[in-house]
Amino acid sequence: xxxxxxxxxxxxxxxxxxxxxxxxxAAFVAPVLTYVWPSQRRGxxxxxxxxxxxxxxxxxxxxxxxxxxxxxxxxxxxxxFRAYSAICTHLGCIVGWDVVRHQIACPCHxxxxxxxxxxVAGPPPRPLAEYGIAVVKGEVLVKST
Amino acid sequence: MSIYPKIRLWLNDRYxxxxxxxxVDSQIHKPLPKExxxxxxxxxxxxxxxxxxxxxxxxxxxxxxPTTNTAFESVRYIMTKAHFGWLIRGLHAWGATLMxxxxxxHMARTFFMGAYKKPRELTWVLGVAIFGCTVTxxxxxxxxxxxxxxxxxxxxxxxxxxxxxxxxxxxxxxLRGGEGVSGETLARFYVLHVVIxxxxxxGLIATHLFLMRVQGLATMVxxxxxxxxxxxxxxxxxxxHVLKEGVIFCLLIGALVTLIVLLPVELGxxxxxxxxxxxxxxxxxFLSTYQLLKYFxxxxxxxxxxxxxxxxxxxxxxxxxxxxxxHRRLWAxxxxxxxxxxxxxxxxxxxxxxxxxxWRGEKYELDVYAKPHKVCPAENGNAH
Amino acid sequence: MNAARRIMLAGALCWSAxxxxxxxxxWTDKCTEQTRLFTGSAHQAAGLKCEDCHTADPKxxxxxxxxxxxxxxxxxxxxxRKMNPYGLPTDQLESYKTSKHGEALFSKxxxxxxxxxxxxxxxxxxKVRSPEARTHPSNITDTCGRCHSxxxxxxxxxxxxxxxxxxxxxxxxxxxxxxxxxSAPTCVTCHGNHGAMPPGTKEVGQVCxxxxxxxxxxxxxxxxxEAAAAGxxxxxxxxxxxxxxxxxxxxxxxxxxSCIQCHAKDPKQLAVRTATVGLIRAAxxxxxxxxxxxxxxxxxxxxxxxxxxLLQEVKTQVTQLEALQHTLAMEQLKPIxxxxxxxxxxxxxxxxxxxxxxxxxxxxxIPVWAFxxxxxxxxxxxxxxxxx
Numbered sequence: 001x002x003x004x005x006x007x008x009x010x011x012x013x014x015x016x017x018x019x020x021x022x023x024x025x026a027a028f029v030a031p032v033l034t035y036v037w038p039s040q041r042r043g044x045x046x047x048x049x050x051x052x053x054x055x056x057x058x059x060x061x062x063x064x065x066x067x068x069x070x071x072x073x074x075x076x077x078x079x080x081f082r083a084y085s086a087i088c089t090h091l092g093c094i095v096g097w098d099v100v101r102h103q104i105a106c107p108c109h110x111x112x113x114x115x116x117x118x119x120v121a122g123p124p125p126r127p128l129a130e131y132g133i134a135v136v137k138g139e140v141l142v143k144s145t
Numbered sequence: 146m147s148i149y150p151k152i153r154l155w156l157n158d159r160y161x162x163x164x165x166x167x168x169v170d171s172q173i174h175k176p177l178p179k180e181x182x183x184x185x186x187x188x189x190x191x192x193x194x195x196x197x198x199x200x201x202x203x204x205x206x207x208x209x210x211p212t213t214n215t216a217f218e219s220v221r222y223i224m225t226k227a228h229f230g231w232l233i234r235g236l237h238a239w240g241a242t243l244m245x246x247x248x249x250x251h252m253a254r255t256f257f258m259g260a261y262k263k264p265r266e267l268t269w270v271l272g273v274a275i276f277g278c279t280v281t282x283x284x285x286x287x288x289x290x291x292x293x294x295x296x297x298x299x300x301x302x303x304x305x306x307x308x309x310x311x312x313x314x315x316x317x318x319x320l321r322g323g324e325g326v327s328g329e330t331l332a333r334f335y336v337l338h339v340v341i342x343x344x345x346x347x348g349l350i351a352t353h354l355f356l357m358r359v360q361g362l363a364t365m366v367x368x369x370x371x372x373x374x375x376x377x378x379x380x381x382x383x384x385x386h387v388l389k390e391g392v393i394f395c396l397l398i399g400a401l402v403t404l405i406v407l408l409p410v411e412l413g414x415x416x417x418x419x420x421x422x423x424x425x426x427x428x429x430x431f432l433s434t435y436q437l438l439k440y441f442x443x444x445x446x447x448x449x450x451x452x453x454x455x456x457x458x459x460x461x462x463x464x465x466x467x468x469x470x471x472h473r474r475l476w477a478x479x480x481x482x483x484x485x486x487x488x489x490x491x492x493x494x495x496x497x498x499x500x501x502x503x504w505r506g507e508k509y510e511l512d513v514y515a516k517p518h519k520v521c522p523a524e525n526g527n528a529h
Numbered sequence: 530m531n532a533a534r535r536i537m538l539a540g541a542l543c544w545s546a547x548x549x550x551x552x553x554x555x556w557t558d559k560c561t562e563q564t565r566l567f568t569g570s571a572h573q574a575a576g577l578k579c580e581d582c583h584t585a586d587p588k589x590x591x592x593x594x595x596x597x598x599x600x601x602x603x604x605x606x607x608x609x610r611k612m613n614p615y616g617l618p619t620d621q622l623e624s625y626k627t628s629k630h631g632e633a634l635f636s637k638x639x640x641x642x643x644x645x646x647x648x649x650x651x652x653x654x655x656k657v658r659s660p661e662a663r664t665h666p667s668n669i670t671d672t673c674g675r676c677h678s679x680x681x682x683x684x685x686x687x688x689x690x691x692x693x694x695x696x697x698x699x700x701x702x703x704x705x706x707x708x709x710x711x712s713a714p715t716c717v718t719c720h721g722n723h724g725a726m727p728p729g730t731k732e733v734g735q736v737c738x739x740x741x742x743x744x745x746x747x748x749x750x751x752x753x754x755e756a757a758a759a760g761x762x763x764x765x766x767x768x769x770x771x772x773x774x775x776x777x778x779x780x781x782x783x784x785x786x787s788c789i790q791c792h793a794k795d796p797k798q799l800a801v802r803t804a805t806v807g808l809i810r811a812a813x814x815x816x817x818x819x820x821x822x823x824x825x826x827x828x829x830x831x832x833x834x835x836x837x838x839l840l841q842e843v844k845t846q847v848t849q850l851e852a853l854q855h856t857l858a859m860e861q862l863k864p865i866x867x868x869x870x871x872x873x874x875x876x877x878x879x880x881x882x883x884x885x886x887x888x889x890x891x892x893x894x895i896p897v898w899a900f901x902x903x904x905x906x907x908x909x910x911x912x913x914x915x916x917x
Contacts, residue, residue, distance in 0.1 A: 013911055020904045031229035035204060039226045069837035093845035108848040110743040122742055125712070225832035385915055391908035395901040402897050406890045412830030 051083075051140040062097040065142060072131050072142050073097070073104060077115055083131035083142045084117045090124040104128065176379025177386055178364045184258075185362065186393045187251035193394065194244035195350065198282075199343065201237040209289070211335040213328040216291035217415040224412050235405030241283055243401060245430050248276050256460075256481050259469030260363035266461035268360070271353045273458045278346045283428055285338040288331060292413030297425040299334075300326045308443035325418065367467040424499045433488045436495030439513055453484065556586035566652035575615070581605075595634055595644040599625060602645045621645075624724035631724075641682065648672050648722075664722075666711040670696060673716045695775040714740070733773075734766035741767075747855040764791070779851070781809050805854055808866040812847045815873035819843060822880050831883045839876045843869055 049067040057063070057076040064073050064086050071086035071094055088095050088106040095113070098105035103120065104113040111122030118127045132143045156162050177185075208227055210219040223230035252272060255261055261269035288299040303326065307317040322329030364371065380386055427435050438446040456463070464477050471478045498515040501508060509517040557564075557579040567573050572581075582601060593601070603622035605611045612619050625631040625645075633639040648664055655662035663672045674693035676682055683690040696702050696716070704713035719736045720726065734757065738745030748754055748766070756764045770787035771779065784806045792798040823836045846869035853861055 010914060013907065013914060017904075017907050017911060020900075020907060023900070024904070031232055032204065034228040035230060035233055036207065037228065039228055066834070066838050069834040071838055071841060087841065091848050092841070093848050094841055108743070108845065108852055109741075110746065123740070221830070224830035225834070231830065385912060388908045388912040388915070392905045392912075395905035395908070399898050399901045403894055406894055409829065409887075411828055413828055 048141055048143040051081075051142055054135055054138050054140055057081075057140070060097075060099075060102060064094065064096075067131065067142050067144055070144070074133070074140060074142060075104075075115065081133040081135065081140055082115060082117075083133050084113070084128035085131065086128075088124055089119070089126040089128060090122070095128070172358065173383045175358070175382045176374045176376075177382055178362055178374060179378065179380060180364050181362060181380055181386060183389065183393065184250075184254045186390045187247050187254060188357075189390050190393060190397055191244055191247040191251055192350065192354075193397070194240050194247060195346065197236060197240045198244060201233050201240065202339065202343075204233050205237055206339060211289065211331055213291065213331060213416075216289060216331060217412075220290045220292075221412055231409065232405065235410055236401065237286075238410040239401055239404045239408075241286060242429070243397070243404075245279055245283060247397075248279050249430075252276060253481070253485070257471050257478065258363065258365065259471070259474060259477075261461045262363070262467070262469060263368045263461075263465070265356070265360055265363060268353060268356045269461050270458060271349055271356070273454075275346065275349050275353060276457075277454075278342060278349060280430060282338065282342050282346070283430060285334040285342065287428060288326075288334045289338065290413065291331065291416045292411075293416055293420070293422050294413055294425070296326060296416035296418070297421060298427050299330065301425055302427060302431070303330070305438065305447065308447045310444055327418075363469065365469050367469060369467055426495065426499075429492065429496075432495035433491035436491045436498065436515070439498075453488075563652050570653050571656045572654055594638075595640055595642070596638070598646055599631075599634070599644050621723045624721075628721070628723060628725045641685070643676060647676070666705055666715050667709070669715045669717055670702065670706070692774045699774060699776045700778045701776060712740075733768050737767040737771075743852050744855050747852060751855060751857045753857065781806050781813070801857065801859065804859060805857070805862065808862050809847075809850050809854060812843075812850055812866050812869040812873075815870060816840070816843045816847050819873045819876045819880075823876065826880055826883060831887075833880075833883075836876050836879050839872055839879070843872045843876070846872065 049065050049072070051063055051065045051074040057074075059076055059078055062073055062075045064071050066072070072083050073086040073095060074081060074083045075097065084104065086094050088108065088111055090106065090109060090111050093106050093108040095104050095106045095111075097103075098112065101112065102115070104115075104117070105111070106113075106122065106124065109123050111124040112120050113124065113128055114120045116127075117130055119125070134141045134143065153162060205223065208219055208223050208230070210216060220234070223234055227233075255269065255272065261272075284299075284302060288295050303317055303320050306320055307313045309316060318324070320330070320333070321327070322333050361374070366372075426432065434450045437450050440446070441449050464474075466474065468474050494515040498511055498513055501510050501520070502517075503509070508520040510520050511517055560579070563579075567579075599622060606617070607619050607622050609619050626635055630642040630644070633642045634644060650663055655664075657664045659665065660667065662668065670693055677688070678690055678693045680690040693716075697706070701713050701715075704710040705715055717725070718739075734745060734748070753764060753766070757766050769790070770783060771777075784802050788799065788802045792802070819836075820840055823833050823840055826836070827833045846865050850862060850865055850869070853865065
């Protein structure tokens, strides 16, 4: 018994070190694997966002979606989808949709933009920047161009 | 367990496995001199950090995009979207700082223990080249996040090369890939940082390690009087020395993780060539040189700042006495201490220059030479 | 220098030039200075000759009075057939006659008032859109100021002579003169050009409303609009609070200085003011606080995309409040202010959440160090074991 004790203690130490090293390796590999796994469908190169399914939109229905940190207004026209920066070119308010006039309207100073993003009434000095739209498998994707 | 003999048999039919095994075994169990202590671990720590840089660098390259339109955004992506991106970038950025620190301590250890002396002069020269490579790594890598600080520090840093007589302007243009720091500079620095420097440094380190292994570690014995380590008298590299290194590794990794979490590397603001932020300063390892340059006219300053580097490179050929023990090399000891103190003082001056400090209730503005100017509140009030 | 004197001087110059030439050369060849000025002018480009305006050698004529000048310009400029190719209107003289300038000239024969040439020049007339034209938006202020900054002249009409100087301190002038935004108003945008006259207290709101459409619309729903309609001269719409020539970018400060002009002894109304200012200030403060927090977090490299979107929405609410307060309707302001407040809180909560994550990271250091130190201890123990 007495002669065996140092041997078992030695074994115990070896096992501990082995388990420790294995844990260490796992703690290294786990974050690396999750890092490599894509965190979103597209990488950092293009900024794309989904505006939902095509059938969620009826004609002239709009939706404001975020592309990166930028709000974008998506409109379904009879000719197809259009997307514009939702930041008014006047003072930077977020624009909405005027159901009656069928125009993009700014709530702050009553600026109006037509369906081509051009300012038609009120103070906005410049047109709204247009965003690209792609309909992929029934999903409306907005991308910055 | 039983599979290894089979593989060995298969290999043995084709290669001389026994010789390889013998070589690996002799390298692993190579006895080190009894004096090998904790100060000797900084070389392996530097090597470990180099491996860390390679691994994390490769991981960062997965998401990093080196163009002016995407560099900053991709680093932002790494920091905010990629899982554990903050950790990978932190390991890379703080790893670089710690690597330079470890290389410096390793060099100081070699210097004070006289380990660079005959027959190890070339190992020292290679070591100085490794140091140069490491610092260049730091300089090129600093630009890659393309934020305000990195952009302007690089502008100031590359500007210095313009002071070299005759060739200066050409060198500067070559380095920047144009007149100013631009997307071209980013591409150049990226290529240097991820292709040229890694391979150069790998070659240098391999040669450095090879020489070290062939000649063995230096002891404190005068050269010419060294004896090979007698059987059973040395410390086996494995497991004895490796275990000692393991202890230090644990502390190093702890320090690394602590720095990443407590002093996280910032993303900063995207580089804007039209807005110069105030108080542009280089990374800490350039601070002493940066401060030294201020006290001299451009070209002279450049030569003055080159003196320590040339001295460092040629030191084994200047100090050729056989003595290694620092107590018997007071001259070298003095120069080494003075150089370290000077680097620290200049670095500190560089750090506090162009800032405002409060000392004993009085506010002082420090100019570029770190000379304090008292700020008189009343006078200040009148001026505005 | 007034225009009549200019013309006389021009005549004198021409005459002295004429004496240097042989008597038989045509009089038009002798006017070298005038010819130089005329070169490059709009009239030269249109193919006009000296004789088209000057019926004879000016030397032999007495100086024209200003009425004649206006009428001689109108010979072409009131002729639709002549002006049509250039796309120019033909009502300048008619509207000039309705202006204060024209009234004084045509009914009283006042020669000190401005006539066509005083603003447009004589030989060197340029189109309004050429940047060097006296009538270009960047120069018109100084053109008007030639007379309207002249204290001596203005005192004869009991008019202030500081209007141009005041205008130059205004936000409008900042936009026109510093930022080159020519859509911002100059003198003529509000006062008219040919038919120049100050808008009355009734019309001023309409004038401002030409550009500030939304504010005007909202103002008309306010009790102030009724007051302006009822008591003539009591409340002059926009001007009462914003001032006129020296108009500044509006800020909540305006409530402090303007409301008391009428409501100084009216605690009930002042309470409304305090509440309105409070709402706007709180929203602005919340917005700036949240912006600072989000910016700091962004620079640190925390994921703030959603917060930047929220900030954009807060900004929308704040800007809406600024316009909407023209109605003085607290019940309209309150929900927007509350929404802004909600959004600010949401942003701050989100940032706090990110901070909490950072806190967890720092907490994580404890197990990491525990693990590393025990590993170090194990290595150390193993080494000791090997040595013994």
